[in-house]
Each structure stands twice: as C-alpha cells, then as structure tokens.
Amino acid sequence: MSSTDPYARVAAAYDAELDHAEGDVAGYASRGEGGPLLVLGAGTGRVSGRLAEVRPVTGLDRSADMLARARARGPASVRYVQADMTDFDLGPFAEVIAPNAAFAFLPNRAARAACLACCRRALSKGGPLTLDLLVPSTLVGDAHVPERLAWEGVADGRPTRRLREVFREPVAQRIRLVDRFWVDDTLYAESVLLLHVFSRDEVEWMLEANGFYVDEVLGDHRGGPLREGSDRLLVRGRPL
Ligand SMILES: C[S@@+](CC[C@H](N)C(=O)[O-])C[C@H]1O[C@@H](n2cnc3c(N)ncnc32)[C@H](O)[C@@H]1O
Known part of the structure; x- marks a missing residue:
C-alpha cells in the first residue's frame, strides 16, 4: 500500500x-x-x-x-x-x-x-x-495558492518543516493539497492529499x-x- x-x-x-x-x-x-x-x-x-x-x-x-x-x-x-x-x-x-x-x-x-x-x-x-x-468555504479562494510554510517543529527528534501548496477545484468539489516535508533541511517526502468537499x-x-x-x-x-x-x-x- x-x-x-x-x-x-x-x-x-x-x-x-x-x-x-x-x-x-x-x-x-x-x-x-x-x-x-x-x-x-x-x-x-x-x-x-x-x-x-x-x-x-x-x-x-x-x-x-x-x-x-x-x-x-x-x-x-x-x-x-x-x-x-x-x-x-x-x-x-x-x-x-x-x-x-x-x-x-x-x-x-x-x-x-x-x-x-x-x-x-x-x-x-x-x-x-x-x-x-x-x-464548503474551503473551496472559496484562489485556485492556486503557492507553496508556503504550514508547520515547523520537531518530529522524531529531527527539525521538520511542512510546506503546503493548494489547488482548489470548485467544479469537481475537490481540494488538492501538496505537502512537502523537509527534514534536516533536506526535502524528505512529498504527500498529495485529494479531498472531496461536500x-x-x-x-x-x-x-x-x-x-x-x-x-x-x-x-x-x-x-x-x-x-x-x-x-x-x-x-x-x-x-x-
Ligand atoms: C487526515 S488523516 C486523519 C487521521 C486521524 N483520524 C486523525 O484525526 O488524526 C486521514 C486518514 O484516513 C486514512 N484513509 C484515507 N483513505 C482511506 C481508506 N480508503 N481506507 C482507510 N483509511 C483511509 C489515511 O490513511 C489517514 O490515516
């Protein structure tokens, strides 16, 4: 999986x-x-x-x-x-x-x-x-919000940052969240979340x-x- x-x-x-x-x-x-x-x-x-x-x-x-x-x-x-x-x-x-x-x-x-x-x-x-x-108001706003810092902290003892880029698709009633995780100042993982907005x-x-x-x-x-x-x-x- x-x-x-x-x-x-x-x-x-x-x-x-x-x-x-x-x-x-x-x-x-x-x-x-x-x-x-x-x-x-x-x-x-x-x-x-x-x-x-x-x-x-x-x-x-x-x-x-x-x-x-x-x-x-x-x-x-x-x-x-x-x-x-x-x-x-x-x-x-x-x-x-x-x-x-x-x-x-x-x-x-x-x-x-x-x-x-x-x-x-x-x-x-x-x-x-x-x-x-x-x-529903999650779908209101710019169609594309460029990447920006969403969270900064320590995960499993290592300095970690999450940067988020947002794509709104109001006709599809969907929001696409692209999270990039930086650990020890190195790009560690990218996570794409697709969420339906009811x-x-x-x-x-x-x-x-x-x-x-x-x-x-x-x-x-x-x-x-x-x-x-x-x-x-x-x-x-x-x-x-
Ligand atoms: C935003 S997280 C919420 C986690 C937890 N409920 C909380 O509140 O902290 C969404 C969770 O749903 C799980 N998930 C998404 N689609 C799923 C599916 N089709 N079947 C089972 N789990 C799913 C993901 O793996 C993830 O752990």
Missing part, C-alpha cells in the same frame, strides 16, 4: 503536528454513546487512543505507516486493523466515527456507497455514524440514499450549529 499511500513516510510529522489537537476528541467523548467504537481512518491513533480510555475502540486505516505509529502509541487495548474503509466486515459496533475528514478521501460515489454499506453492517444495532468533513445537502442526500437518516448536523466539535463561518461540517446519521 505504501507506494500509493500519501501518509507513507510522513506519519511522524503528522503526529508531531497534530498530536496536541484535542477539540474533536473532547467532542467525541462528550457526545459519544458508549459501547464499542469503530474509528475510520484512525491514522496515528490520535483520537482512538484517547477514546480507548473510556470505551472499547477499534481503529481502521489503510496506511501501514500511520498504523505502526498508532500501535506504538497504544494503549494496547485498541485493536488496529489495516483495511480500506470501502471494504471491511467488522463489528457489531455501537458507534462509528470518521475524524478529521477521513471520509473525504473517498474519491467517488461508488467508494462512498461501499463505505456506507460497510458502516451499516457494522452498526447492526442501529448506532450512529459521524462524518467530520471540510466546510455541501450539507449533498451529505444528507448521500446518507439517505444509502440507508441512513440524518439526526444531527453541527458546525464544530463543541456542539455549535452549522452556519456561515463554521469550521467543520459534522453530520451524524443512523441506519434506517
């Missing part, structure tokens, strides 16, 4: 940059329903590791490099599974979440429908699925067309409503 995995080789930097992000973890903890939880696109275990303190957690991701990091982080009680979120048969779970835009990586309708079918099967007891997505209406239609009803739409992890200026599009569905 590594050759097509945009996170291959950059898991340490991802972890160093995002490990401290707590807002979404607190939101999932306070609104979670308890019982076994499946985290789709679990990555380095940032969310799953913390939620495992209060409930049984399984983390699924296709990236071997991200999962290696997650397993090393622990706790050992989290079960990590290397799989594609469009093709898994796990469960049953009380709840499924896809944090930090993991669902937005799915490239087309067929992949999204396949993932939702797997989620329905995994949620055989009727629990919720929460998708954390980019807001509208609220589109997510609701998608869920309804795939056997879910929508019971909550939020604009942030503190429970605020979706409005102009919201920073996330959080949609929770339940199997019909």
Whole structure:
C-alpha cells in the first residue's frame, strides 16, 4: 500500500503536528454513546487512543505507516486493523466515527456507497455514524495558492518543516493539497492529499440514499450549529 499511500513516510510529522489537537476528541467523548467504537481512518491513533480510555475502540486505516505509529502509541487495548474503509466486515459496533475528514478521501460515489454499506453492517444495532468533513468555504479562494510554510517543529527528534501548496477545484468539489516535508533541511517526502468537499445537502442526500437518516448536523466539535463561518461540517446519521 505504501507506494500509493500519501501518509507513507510522513506519519511522524503528522503526529508531531497534530498530536496536541484535542477539540474533536473532547467532542467525541462528550457526545459519544458508549459501547464499542469503530474509528475510520484512525491514522496515528490520535483520537482512538484517547477514546480507548473510556470505551472499547477499534481503529481502521489503510496506511501501514500511520498504523505502526498508532500501535506504538497504544494503549494496547485498541485493536488496529489495516483495511480500506470501502471494504471491511467488522463489528457489531455501537458507534462509528470518521475524524478529521477521513471520509473525504473517498474519491467517488461508488467508494462512498461501499463505505456506507460497510458502516451499516457494522452498526447492526442501529448506532450512529459521524462524518467530520471540510466546510464548503474551503473551496472559496484562489485556485492556486503557492507553496508556503504550514508547520515547523520537531518530529522524531529531527527539525521538520511542512510546506503546503493548494489547488482548489470548485467544479469537481475537490481540494488538492501538496505537502512537502523537509527534514534536516533536506526535502524528505512529498504527500498529495485529494479531498472531496461536500455541501450539507449533498451529505444528507448521500446518507439517505444509502440507508441512513440524518439526526444531527453541527458546525464544530463543541456542539455549535452549522452556519456561515463554521469550521467543520459534522453530520451524524443512523441506519434506517
Ligand atoms: C487526515 S488523516 C486523519 C487521521 C486521524 N483520524 C486523525 O484525526 O488524526 C486521514 C486518514 O484516513 C486514512 N484513509 C484515507 N483513505 C482511506 C481508506 N480508503 N481506507 C482507510 N483509511 C483511509 C489515511 O490513511 C489517514 O490515516
């Protein structure tokens, strides 16, 4: 999987940059329903590791490099599974979440429908699925934003910089993020992330067309409503 995995080789930097992000973890903890939880696109275990303190957690991701990091982080009680979120048969779970835009990586309708079918099967007891997505305003702005410094820090003890170049494709509803990682002042890796940007209406239609009803739409992890200026599009569905 590594050759097509945009996170291959950059898991340490991802972890160093995002490990401290707590807002979404607190939101999932306070609104979670308890019982076994499946985290789709679990990555380095940032969310799953913390939620495992209060409930049984399984983390699924296709990236071997991200999962290696997650397993090393622990706790050992989290079960990590290397799989594609469009093709898994796990469960049953009380709840499924896809944090930090993991669902937005799915490239087309067929992949999204396949993932939702797997989620329905995994949620055989009727629990919720929460998708954390980019807001539509992500597509507003220059079509091309030249490379600029996005993060600087220390990853695995080495000085690391992430430079990001952005390409907006509003007709395709897609954003292409080209991240170049410099370690010890040497270009170390390039990672290209292609993310679909959903509208609220589109997510609701998608869920309804795939056997879910929508019971909550939020604009942030503190429970605020979706409005102009919201920073996330959080949609929770339940199997019909
Ligand atoms: C932005 S990261 C989010 C990681 C983690 N959820 C977090 O919040 O820190 C997106 C993750 O989704 C995973 N991913 C993307 N497409 C996937 C797919 N089709 N199946 C499984 N994992 C996928 C990537 O490997 C990556 O670890």
